[in-house]
Amino acid sequence: MTSFVHVEQPATHPGVARAEAVIDHIRSARRSFDGARGLAALLLAAIVASLLVVADSLISTWNDGGLLVAWLVMWGVGFAALGLFAGTARSVAVRTVTAVRTSARRMAAARADEQFLAYAKQDPRILRDLQAISTRQETEATEIAASAKIAADASVPTLYSALRAVNLGQHY
Structure with missing residues (x-):
């Protein structure tokens, strides 16, 4: 008797699967990254630092006895600035x-448009398509303007003439 050996081989390598999972995790983390948070922290630090410099310049003229009170006031200003701003x-x-x-x-x-137009100048097929599109848009714009003019020129009947037309059976 002959027996055949069937060895089940995995379709993917475990290391490749782990690497793909890491790459997907990095992509999702990058999508959820908000650059405004870091910028807000930087702006807040700048505001607090400027307030602390002002407070330090105000208390630098005090004597040594009031130094502890001055430091407490300065840190109070700093934390208040953090809360307010x-x-x-x-x-x-x-x-x-x-x-x-x-x-x-x-x-x-704008860069993509410039590159496309530069390529279109070299390719006559694209140039003809662009000309056809612009011609079509111009004709549609003139048709819309003409229909708007016709609608504006159409006289609105007075109440008397409208009721007379209804009574005579001439529905407009």
Whole structure:
């Protein structure tokens, strides 16, 4: 008798599966990363540092007896600034990050358009397609303008003429 050996081989390598899982985890972490949080912390630190410098300059003229009180006041100002300006710093950071991202998208779109138009100048097929699209848009715009003019020129019947037409059976 002849016996055949069937060895089950895995379709994927365990190391490759682990590497793919790590890459997917890094991608998901990158998508959830919010750059505004770090910027908000930086702005808040700058605001608190400036307030602490002002408080230090005010208490530097005091004598040694009031030094402990001055340090307590300065740290109180620092913590109060952290509490008061945290929301403002966060909103400024979010707006800044959003503005930077939208301007980057606009610049990328403008670059892509410039590259496409440069390529279109070299390829007559794309140039003809662009000309056909612009001609079609112009004719649609003139048709819309003409229909708007016709609608504006159509006279609206007066109440008397409308009721007369209804009574005579001439529905308009």
